[in-house]
Amino acid sequence: MLNGIPAWFEAARFGRDIQVVMALRMMRLAAGGLPAAFEAWRMVSEKYMTLGEANWAALTTMASGGSVQVATRKNYKLYRRRVRANRRRMGRR
DSSP states (O other), rough: SSSHHHHHHHHHHHHHHHHHHHHHHHHHHHHOOHHHHHHHHHHEEEEEEHHHHHHHHHHHHHHHOOHHHHHHHHHHHHHHHHHHHHHHHHTOO
């Protein structure tokens, strides 16, 4: 899937989704209050959890003889899934 024009479209879509999530989070944080505090806590904790999962996926892939490309694809899928989940949770599909 990550080759040629389909890869370019997927990368553009992923970039757009990241920007949407960032904008929605910034609006929540700017609004203040308890929802902002919870969003800030959630944002930081999700980043640490996702980084740990990505490192573990890369480690197990490489340890079992997988290539760097396979590890990269697994990590990309993990981050893509997290961004989509955040976008859905914050109300933008």
